[in-house]
Amino acid sequence: MALSQITFQNSGYFSKLMVDYLNQEDNLKSLYNRFPSINNFEAQINEKQQNYSLKTREIVQRVLIKQYKEIDSTASTRNNINLLSESNTYTITTGHQLNLFTGPLYFLYKIISTINLTKELKQKHPDCNFVPVYWMATEDHDFEEINHFTYENKVICWDKESKGPVGRLSTEGLDKILDAFQAHLGVGHNALYIKDLFEKAYLQHSNLADATRYLANELFGAYGLVILDGDCSDLKKVFVPYVKEELLKQNSISAVEHSFPILKDYFIQVNPRDINLFYILDDMRERIVKINDTYKVNHTDIVFTESEILQELDNHPERFSPNVILRPLYQEILLPNLAYIGGGGELAYWLELKKVFELHQVTFPMLLLRNSVLLVTEKQDQKATRLNINSQDLFTKQDVLIKQKTTELSTNTFNFEQQRVFLKKQFDDLEQIALNTDKSFIGAVKAQEKKQLKGLSNLEKRLQLAEQKKHGNEIERIIHLQNELFPNKNLQERVVNFSEYYREFGKELLLVLFKELHPLHQNFDVLILKNR
DSSP states (O other): OOOOEEEHHHHSOSOHHHHHHHTTOGGGGGGOSOOOOGGGHHHHHHHHHHTOOHHHHHHHHHHHHHHTTTSOOOHHHHHHHHHTTSTTEEEEEEEEOOOGGGOBTHHHHHHHHHHHHHHHHHHHOTTSEEEEEEEEOTTOOOGGGTSEEEETTEEEEOOOOOOSOGGGOBOTTHHHHHHHHHHHHOSSHHHHHHHHHHIIIIISOSBHHHHHHHHHHHHHGGGTOEEEEOOOHHHHHHHHHHHHHHHHHOOHHHHHHTTTTTTTTSOOOOOOOSSOEEEEETTEEEEEEEETTEEEETTSSOEEOHHHHHHHHHHOGGGEEEOTTTHHHHHHHHSOEEEEEEOHHHHHHHTTOHHHHHHTTOOOOEEEEOOEEEEEEHHHHHHHHHTTOOHHHHTSOHHHHHHHHHHHHOSSOOOTHHHHHHHHHHHHHHHHHHHHHOGGGHHHHHHHHHHHHHHHHHHHHHHHHHHHHHTHHHHHHHHHHHHHHSGGGSOGGGTBBTHHHHHHHTTHHHHHHHHHOOTTSOEEEEEEEOOO
């Protein structure tokens, strides 16, 4: 298959906001700090160095050592955790939900983008250390978003009730999911590894946070990935002053809304609340709202006066959870972070937040769109070659692709644009005759023109359908290939689980991804996976 990359902008799968951001359009420049080019990192390093404290480094390192106590961590990860205590160490961070068995493929791409960028930065700045961090979204409570994954077009779903932060959710019942999953896995060394990985992650750990940490460590520990769980009392203590300001002053909402006039021509990803905090317990995560002079936990009977809620914050900081508006701030306060790597939807809401960071005098990270990948097997690549399909064709909307390929396969021409121009000229002449003779005939001329043009368009469509039918077998194979690679007309990376490819290619899958993904190139990679 010719053409192994296309730009994000030409893929057709990114919003206008992301396209304009990637193009560095002037109207968006006030919404971010620096664009993520390799030469911009030096200034970002210098800025972060000025407002990140040694005390916070020590707290984060101590917490990480504790969180890794029950994990068989690699020497690379242990070294990276130790490096975090040094003033010349910085992080590159990605975040992700605790999707069951990693969820869609882009879980891998996010983390590999993060690890690869740290390697590239080390080459550029050998006097500094760069640590890849995966921030687990343990405090999210939207269980329906994470309770399933797709394997060979089958949705494997964990049917369980959850109301609190998902990281604290018990893994009880996941043995049944493993039974259902392994029924589809088949046999072989790679299938056995996948089964063993699922079993050790979910059946040998009591909650979803620990299970996900084990899973991510098994996949990426050899590359030095550091996994951080922000649902921690010691970490929340660092965030207490910012929580107090949100409770008492509620300035975040106006800071976020400052971006809205700039984003008025785009889709607003998230809307701020008056108070952008949740109150959490093991089985509850509810918004904090202020009614007159009291603070209420939504949908509960829990009520605080101002002094009581501040006392609760001092005694139990772990019960206060930032929402989507303040979670990025929490992350950047804790980490010596330079860049955040995320998908288009994530970066869209980060672009609303720069004024929030300015309000609290915290460095706004560089925002990097994660790598995107279309995985193509050798067999599918051979099909594409036989069908004269390139990667740009694969990304073309299916109705347009069918029309294009029908035209290519046909010896006839069904573009009637020349006839339309000719017809329009004839009716322009008729309209002039009517004007010179009797203006009342102009309506009849226009009606006839509309009828004739419509008839020409209908004839064009009928002839195209007839030609499409004539080449039906080849068109059908093209559609079938595109449907294989874009399940339900969606990006493969947003649907398919990594295990579907790992079963066939094993460790080669990760090796290819690490070799081919270049986080600063801004290309959508089409990778051919070959059996060895």
